[in-house]
Amino acid sequence: MPSAKLTLSDLPLEVLLDNLFPILPTADLLRLATTSKGFSSLGSDESLWRRKLRDDFNFDGAGTARRAGWKFIYRGLSKPRVFVWGERSHGRLGLNRFPKHAKDGVPFPMQLSTPGASIIKLIAGGMSFHALDTQGNVHVWGALHGLSYALVNDGYSRKEKVAKTPLKLRLPNPVRSISCGRLHSSALDNKNKIWTFVNWGRPFELASPLLSQPDSEPIQIECGWSFSSALLKNGEVLVWWPTTGSLAEIIRAEGDRLDNQSIGQAQAVDGVIPCHTWTVTLDPVLLPSLPPLPDITNAEEEFKKNPPRLIEVGGMEDQLVGLTNYGHVLKYNGLHNEQATTSDWHYLPEFSELSRVRQLPEFSDGEGVDKIAPPESLKITHVSAHFRHFFAYSTGASSVVLQGESTTASSSKPKVISELQNKDVISVVLGDYHNAALTANGKLYTWGQFSNGALGLGDPLMLPLGAPGGFNDENQLLRARDRGHGTPPDVAVPTEVKFDHGRKAAKDRFCFDVTAAGWHTGALVIDLEDENEEEEGIEWESEEELRSGFSHDHWQSPPIIPLRGTAPAFRIGFAGRGRGRGHYGRGGPPSA
Known part of the structure; x- marks a missing residue:
């Protein structure tokens, strides 16, 4: 009698997930997942997509505790x-x-x-x-x-x-x-x-x-x-x-x-x-x-x-x-x-x-x-x-x-x-x-702390009074607008950062990586919606304009680092801050 033909579905699951699926081109793997409920389930296996992320994108989620969502991130x-x-x-x-x-x-x-x-x-x-x-x-x-x-x-x-x-x-x-x-x-x-x-x-x-x-x-x-x-x-x-x-x-x-x-x-x-x-x-x-x-x-x-x-x-x-x-x-x-x-x-x-x-x-x-x-x-x-x-x-x-x-x-x-x-x-x-x-x-x-915007919650001069990242007192807000003095109060409650600033319509985005040091922050995000490019309603200042206007960020003396246990330091004169502004807030000047 002729021997029965071996089909793909007859292979052990371990062989499919550990040996075959990881080397399949992604397009072929996705097409295979549409052929049956069994392959659809296997094609969504978290360990499989985490491995493909590492092999195809050099991404393994190191430094985070993420346990799921690897297929979504791969896409x-x-x-x-x-x-x-x-x-x-x-x-x-x-x-x-x-x-x-x-x-x-x-x-x-x-x-x-x-x-x-x-x-x-x-x-x-x-x-x-x-x-x-x-x-x-x-x-x-x-x-x-x-x-x-x-x-x-x-x-x-x-x-x-x-x-x-x-x-x-x-x-x-x-x-x-x-x-x-x-x-x-x-x-x-x-x-x-x-x-x-x-x-x-x-x-x-x-x-x-x-x-x-x-x-x-x-x-x-x-x-x-x-x-x-x-x-x-x-x-x-x-x-x-x-x-x-x-x-x-x-x-x-x-x-x-x-x-x-x-x-x-x-x-x-x-x-x-x-x-x-x-x-x-x-x-x-x-x-x-x-x-x-x-x-x-x-x-x-x-x-x-x-x-x-x-x-x-x-x-x-x-x-x-x-x-x-x-x-x-x-x-x-x-x-x-x-x-x-x-x-x-x-x-x-x-x-x-x-x-x-x-x-x-x-x-x-x-x-x-x-x-x-x-x-x-x-x-x-x-x-x-x-x-x-x-x-x-x-x-x-x-x-x-x-x-x-x-x-x-x-x-x-x-x-x-x-x-x-x-x-x-x-x-x-x-x-x-x-x-x-x-x-x-x-x-x-x-x-x-505000740290020159490191919280990313918005321009404190434009935020409503009492909003996280903004001023609590109207006099402080007006003084900051008119004279450039003052720093918003610390934000005690973790507050969500939005990645659609300046857009007329909100943009839903998914953050999958974040980093911070000194007085700055960075993040990697992916769109959750179809591409819909829109000109952001932000007035820009180019690097050339900064130089020509001798902006407060054109030149800076080396940061003054307060010794442990000492009071925060203040810059004297323009010292790179421009327009007489020397206040850095309670944390002292940027260590970075």
């Missing part, structure tokens, strides 16, 4: 939109025109053009942005080191050189991830090589025997204020300081040598910075292993078999926040420089244990106007940090978001922002004095 990534806002000095927004009547900076999202690049990840630096595209290329704009100035003819071997609009870095290999400190950045490429930038023209590869040990594959690169760190597969953490100490001396000596030989000047040509790469062989500092930790999951056998290890870290001013595979949150202090690493990891039970979180005063049985129901279960899944603050949060519709500070100790209780609880928050990012939270349904919320 939208064919044309993502880049939006930026906030402080605009040092070219950090990459824009060639600005809102004409905005008080300071850009106080609402403005779309940035990135010709020929499909951006899938934004990373804000102290005075810059880095972007990763679907091909693993890195694009940069702003200044990596904006505390002094480069000459017009200087190339990007100078750390002070400003990229006024996005430029692409020509690197040896496609890049997987990037992290930014205040005046430097580090990247991990697809061959697991670690690159560090103190300028955009001469990145160096970090080479060390510590990176060639068993299970020493780096799984995360994370920058703090002045240090870089690598979290390894085995849970250990390496730290190095590119802008201070012995490594800074090595970088300076190599820079002098290359300058004397006129090598690697890195002049941008046709929108590309040709990077001159080199290698530093140096052992980073290996941080101590974790202390004994309690079993907070009641999985005794698993806990004994697989002890806790770090799976994520977040970089602060001179500290690291760590997260284990079981949800323990820890903090490491004392990362000022390479000589100051004599501390240990300190466990934060108030951020980790269900019983302690349930006892926080913001949680209750649901009674009371400002109370929220305590969580029934808890496992912290992500941490994020910047400057002097950090967040630890869980995932899902009943997600918990907890805030800590640089002063947080083992007995410290977290700050709980009621409006962020049970909101399916998938990402929290921090600037110097402002914060942003992204939810699974594509909504972006910001809160904190």
